[in-house]
Amino acid sequence: MSHRRTFSLVACLVTVLAFANNLGQGAGDTWPANVQVSENTGNPQSETSLAADPNDPLHLVAIWWEVIQYDPQDPGMRQKRLNWAWTRDGGLTWQSRRFENGIYSSDPAIVADRDGNFYIETILVPHFPYQDGVSIGILKSTDGGETFVKTADVGLDRSMDKPFMGIDPVTGALYVVWVDSGEKSFRLRHSSRIYLAVSYDHGASFTPPRQISATDSPGFFPMPTVGPDGEVYVIWHETENGRKLFLDRSLDGGRTWLQHEMVIAVANQGPAQQGFGFYQPSLAVDRSSGPRRGRLYAVWIRGTPDTVDIQLAWSDDRGDRWSDPVRVDDDAPASGAYHSRPWVLVDDRGRVHVTFNDYRLGADVPLKAEYMATSTDGGMTLGPNIRVSDGAYPNMIFGGDYDQPAVGGNRLHAIWSDARSGHNDVFTQSVDLDDFDEDGILNDGDLDGQYADHRCTGGATAHCDDNCPGTPNADQSDADGDLVGDACDNCPEAPNTNQFDTDRDGIGDACDAA
Numbered sequence: 001m002s003h004r005r006t007f008s009l010v011a012c013l014v015t016v017l018a019f020a021n022n023l024g025q026g027a028g029d030t031w032p033a034n035v036q037v038s039e040n041t042g043n044p045q046s047e048t049s050l051a052a053d054p055n056d057p058l059h060l061v062a063i064w065w066e067v068i069q070y071d072p073q074d075p076g077m078r079q080k081r082l083n084w085a086w087t088r089d090g091g092l093t094w095q096s097r098r099f100e101n102g103i104y105s106s107d108p109a110i111v112a113d114r115d116g117n118f119y120i121e122t123i124l125v126p127h128f129p130y131q132d133g134v135s136i137g138i139l140k141s142t143d144g145g146e147t148f149v150k151t152a153d154v155g156l157d158r159s160m161d162k163p164f165m166g167i168d169p170v171t172g173a174l175y176v177v178w179v180d181s182g183e184k185s186f187r188l189r190h191s192s193r194i195y196l197a198v199s200y201d202h203g204a205s206f207t208p209p210r211q212i213s214a215t216d217s218p219g220f221f222p223m224p225t226v227g228p229d230g231e232v233y234v235i236w237h238e239t240e241n242g243r244k245l246f247l248d249r250s251l252d253g254g255r256t257w258l259q260h261e262m263v264i265a266v267a268n269q270g271p272a273q274q275g276f277g278f279y280q281p282s283l284a285v286d287r288s289s290g291p292r293r294g295r296l297y298a299v300w301i302r303g304t305p306d307t308v309d310i311q312l313a314w315s316d317d318r319g320d321r322w323s324d325p326v327r328v329d330d331d332a333p334a335s336g337a338y339h340s341r342p343w344v345l346v347d348d349r350g351r352v353h354v355t356f357n358d359y360r361l362g363a364d365v366p367l368k369a370e371y372m373a374t375s376t377d378g379g380m381t382l383g384p385n386i387r388v389s390d391g392a393y394p395n396m397i398f399g400g401d402y403d404q405p406a407v408g409g410n411r412l413h414a415i416w417s418d419a420r421s422g423h424n425d426v427f428t429q430s431v432d433l434d435d436f437d438e439d440g441i442l443n444d445g446d447l448d449g450q451y452a453d454h455r456c457t458g459g460a461t462a463h464c465d466d467n468c469p470g471t472p473n474a475d476q477s478d479a480d481g482d483l484v485g486d487a488c489d490n491c492p493e494a495p496n497t498n499q500f501d502t503d504r505d506g507i508g509d510a511c512d513a514a
């Protein structure tokens with residue numbers, strides 16, 4: 001849009017404290033050791049997005065929202081503002097700021113361009129609930145994330161929700177997508193259409209908003225990504241119960257789109273989990289120079305009457321055809337544990353990483369932990385799930401809909417919110433992609449290209465893969481010889497390679513009391 005609203009971006013420096021919480025624990029003694037990114041304001045903080053500077057993998061910027069006021073009787077009546085933070089030491093220490101502008105701001109995402117500029121999109125609502133003046137604000141930082149200046153308003157003055165942004169790292173083109181629900185009728189999701197606007201001038205201006213979803217593919221939670229040849233993909237959930245998962249595609253920089261969307265999968269298969277059917281799906285493309293360059297990966301949650309799982313599928317023909325989905329979470333299928341908020345990334349060696357929220361811990365009360373899983377064979381199989389949060393925490397109000405991690409410099413930076421302090425705060429864990437738990441035993445110690453496929457056992461500690469890739473155990477001892485090291489084996493004296501713990505009491509099914 002050409003018209004610009006006055007919008008004072010008074011960024012108030014609230015903290016320059018670092019929140020490294022290593023507490024003297026040496027690497028290798030205790031892993032993971034999370035770092036808190038958000039200031040401890042006592043307010044819920046969530047919906048995280050993280051971007052790494054392509055020129056400096058130690059330099060990352062995170063964005064999220066903070067609920068500063070809400071009606072406990074009606075949590076939908078709330079006021080949110082944006083917080084952001086930057087690190088220049090790979091996530092050991094962070095500095096944070098927030099926007100003090102009095103404007104409701106939500107659903108943020110951040111990307112970096114190849115010159116090290118960072119761009120944020122966020123929905124802006126001057127008068128909540130949804131009245132006049134709704135826009136998607138684009139903010140740009142040219143100083144590495146210390147300050148942001150608003151460069152554009154995107155979108156129509158209509159009911160808009162769930163914006164997300166992607167970037168072509170070669171050209172710097174910015175793709176912003178969102179849900180349009182008509183004129184000031186936010187709750188009419190049955191009419192939700194997916195809209196797009198593009199900037200070809202580094203955020204200074206955007207093309208007029210246009211609808212890209214066909215009439216038979218209404219949706220929610222759109223998310224864009226860009227492939228190595230500039231191909232643009234957008235994924236979203238079908239509006240009605242999140243059943244189908246749609247893919248749209250442009251091969252000319254966002255100018256023309258498919259007339260009819262591809263269907264990646266049927267995501268929500270049961271009526272019992274409707275609330276989970278709306279959560280954000282995610283896409284990533286292999287941009288490496290490896291054999292799977294251009295392969296497209298999608299992750300989403302699949303609701304069934306019994307549980308909610310994370311699914312991963314891939315396409316080698318730009319989304320025309322998709323693999324059968326594989327289940328990412330590896331806990332006992334019958335445990336009923338929910339999994340949510342998945343995100344997929346492909347690193348510069350073609351390894352595929354998925355981060356997600358997980359409720360497998362906690363038999364009596366739902367306890368939330370952050371996990372990751374890696375595929376080294378192009379999405380055919382996944383290695384053991386690794387817990388990256390340094391504990392499991394209660395599920396609290398305002399947990400958000402997504403957590404977007406980043407990769408850079410052979411490290412994955414997981415980011416999420418959890419309520420370890422009684423309300424949601426934002427945490428990170430930097431993960432070495434060759435040796436997750438930094439115990440000196442590589443994930444792929446036999447160097448055959450696959451993690452955890454030839455795991456150490458029988459006393460071996462060399463030329464074999466870490467048998468507890470998420471738990472430091474340099475000795476690799478494995479008393480029962482089931483290829484799961486004693487340090488992470490939930491039943492260390494009875495073989496149970498699958499580690500299933502259906503009743504979620506921390507003791508494997510194989511040695512639960514009969």
Ligand SMILES: [Ca+2]
Pocket residue numbers: 443444445446447448449450451452453454465
């Ligand atoms: Ca191996």
Ligand SMILES: [Ca+2]
Pocket residue numbers: 437439441466467468469470471472473474
């Ligand atoms: Ca280990």
Ligand SMILES: [Ca+2]
Pocket residue numbers: 478479480481482483484485486489491492
């Ligand atoms: Ca074992």
Ligand SMILES: [Ca+2]
Pocket residue numbers: 501502503504505506507508509512
């Ligand atoms: Ca058990």
